[in-house]
Amino acid sequence: MTASGGVTAIEARDVVLSFGETPALRGASLAVDEGEIVAIMGPSGSGKSTLLHCLAGILIPSAGEVHFEGGRVDRLGEIERSVLRRDRFGFVFQFGQLVPELTAQENVALPLLLGGVRRGAAMSAALPWFERLGLAGLERRRSGELSGGQAQRVALARGLVARPSVLFADEPTGALDSITGEQVMNLLVDSAQEQRTTVVLVTHEARVAAYADRQVIVRDGKVNALVHS
Amino acid sequence: MSVPLTLLGLLEREPSHGYDLKRDYDTFFNRGKPLPFGQVYATLGRLARDGKIMIGDVEPGVGPDRKRYVITELGVTEVDAWLTEPVEPEPNLQTVLFSKVVLALMLGRPAEEYLDTQRAAHLRRMKELTAVKRGGNLVDVLLADHGLFHLEADLHWIDTTVVRLDALRTVVTA
Numbered sequence: 001m002t003a004s005g006g007v008t009a010i011e012a013r014d015v016v017l018s019f020g021e022t023p024a025l026r027g028a029s030l031a032v033d034e035g036e037i038v039a040i041m042g043p044s045g046s047g048k049s050t051l052l053h054c055l056a057g058i059l060i061p062s063a064g065e066v067h068f069e070g071g072r073v074d075r076l077g078e079i080e081r082s083v084l085r086r087d088r089f090g091f092v093f094q095f096g097q098l099v100p101e102l103t104a105q106e107n108v109a110l111p112l113l114l115g116g117v118r119r120g121a122a123m124s125a126a127l128p129w130f131e132r133l134g135l136a137g138l139e140r141r142r143s144g145e146l147s148g149g150q151a152q153r154v155a156l157a158r159g160l161v162a163r164p165s166v167l168f169a170d171e172p173t174g175a176l177d178s179i180t181g182e183q184v185m186n187l188l189v190d191s192a193q194e195q196r197t198t199v200v201l202v203t204h205e206a207r208v209a210a211y212a213d214r215q216v217i218v219r220d221g222k223v224n225a226l227v228h229s
Numbered sequence: 230m231s232v233p234l235t236l237l238g239l240l241e242r243e244p245s246h247g248y249d250l251k252r253d254y255d256t257f258f259n260r261g262k263p264l265p266f267g268q269v270y271a272t273l274g275r276l277a278r279d280g281k282i283m284i285g286d287v288e289p290g291v292g293p294d295r296k297r298y299v300i301t302e303l304g305v306t307e308v309d310a311w312l313t314e315p316v317e318p319e320p321n322l323q324t325v326l327f328s329k330v331v332l333a334l335m336l337g338r339p340a341e342e343y344l345d346t347q348r349a350a351h352l353r354r355m356k357e358l359t360a361v362k363r364g365g366n367l368v369d370v371l372l373a374d375h376g377l378f379h380l381e382a383d384l385h386w387i388d389t390t391v392v393r394l395d396a397l398r399t400v401v402t403a
Contacts, residue, residue, distance in 0.1 A: 182362075186363060189363075205381075206351070206352060206380070206384045207355065207378075207381055209352065210355035210356045210358070210359040210377070212356075226348065226349040
C-alpha cells in the first residue's frame with residue numbers, strides 16, 4: 001500500500017505473528033517507498049512495534065512475507081538478518097539505549113566499527129554529526145553525562161551514521177518533553193531527507209506523526225491507511 | 230480573536246495610526262488573514278464613541294490615517310480586565326462530532342468510519358501546521374503549536390470514543 005506509487009523500499013505482506021496465544025499481527029500489510037517517512041500509529045498493544053520489528057528483521061512472522069530490495073527478510077537466517085540490520089538499517093529507540101561505557105562519539109561510531117570500519121575512520125565519520133545535531137563539545141561525554149535530548153540526538157546520529165537505507169524509529173521522542181522532542185524530530189526529518197533514508201516511525205503521538213509524509217494506524221493487528229498523502 | 234480588545238491593547242502600548250495598528254495586528258494576531266482597513270476604522274470609531282480611545286494629534290493632509298489614536302483610562306481598564314480574566318473554557322467544542330457519533334449509532338451507521346475520516350482530516354491539518362512550524366519564525370511556531378495541541382486533544386477524544394463505541398451503542402439504542 002504505497003501512497004505515491006514510488007519505488008518500494010520495504011514491505012510487509014499479510015504478516016501474522018502471535019506471542020503465545022495472543023495474536024499481535026493478523027495479516028498486516030504495509031509498503032514504504034524509498035525516501036518516504038511513514039508514521040505507524042495505534043493504541044497500546046495494537047501491534048505497531050511488532051510490525052516495526054518484523055519489517056526490521058528482529059522478529060520473524062509465522063505467516064506472511066517481508067520484502068526488502070527484492071529479497072525476503074523473513075527467509076533469512078539469524079546471522080544474515082543481523083548483518084542486514086547492521087549494514088542496511090538504522091535504529092532509534094525511545095530511551096536512546098546508548099552503551100554507557102562508551103563516549104558519545106564512540107557510540108555514534110559503533111555501527112561503523114561493527115561493520116568493520118577501522119577505528120580512526122569510524123571516529124572521523126562520527127565527528128561531523130556532533131556539529132550537525134547541535135552536540136559540539138559533547139563528543140567525549142558518556143551517556144550518564146548527557147541530558148535526555150542530547151542522548152537521543154546521539155542515538156539519532158548513531159542510527160544514521162552508516163547511511164542506512166531504512167531508519168526504524170520506535171517512539172523516538174517518547175521520553176522527551178514537547179520542545180526537545182520537536183528538536184529531535186526536526187533533526188530526524190532533515191537528516192533523513194538529506195540522505196534519502198526511508199524512515200519507519202512508530203509513535204502514539206499525533207504531533208510526532210505529523211512530521212511524516214504518511215500516517216497509518218495499526219488496529220487489531222492490521223494496518224489501516226489514513227485517507228491522505 | 231477579539232479585534233476591538235486587541236486593537237485597544239496595541240494602543241495601550243503606544244498611540245498609533247490606524248495603518249500601524251493594522252500592520253501590527255496582521256503581523257502578530259491574524260497571520261494569513263489580513264484585517265480589512267474598513268474594519269480597523271469602524272472598530273476605532275466605536276472605541277472612540279464609547280470613550281475607550283480618543284483622537285490625538287491630527288496631522289496635516291487627507292485620509293483617515295492622519296489621525297493618531299490614544300487610549301483613555303477607561304480603555305486601559307478594559308484591557309486590564311480582559312487580560313486578567315481567564316478565557317471561558319469551551320467544553321462543547323466537540324458538539325458537532327459528538328452529535329454525529331450518537332446519531333450514527335442510533336441509525337446503525339458506521340460511526341467508527343466517520344471517526345476515522347475525522348481523524349484523517351485532523352492529521353492532515355496537523356501535518357500542514359507542522360510544515361508551517363518547520364518553515365516559520367517564532368510567531369508562526371507559537372500559533373501553529375496552539376492549533377496542534379487543540380487538534381491533538383480532539384484526537385485523544387476520538388481515540389477514546391472509538392474504544393467506547395460498543396458501550397455507547399448499547400446506551401443510545403436501548
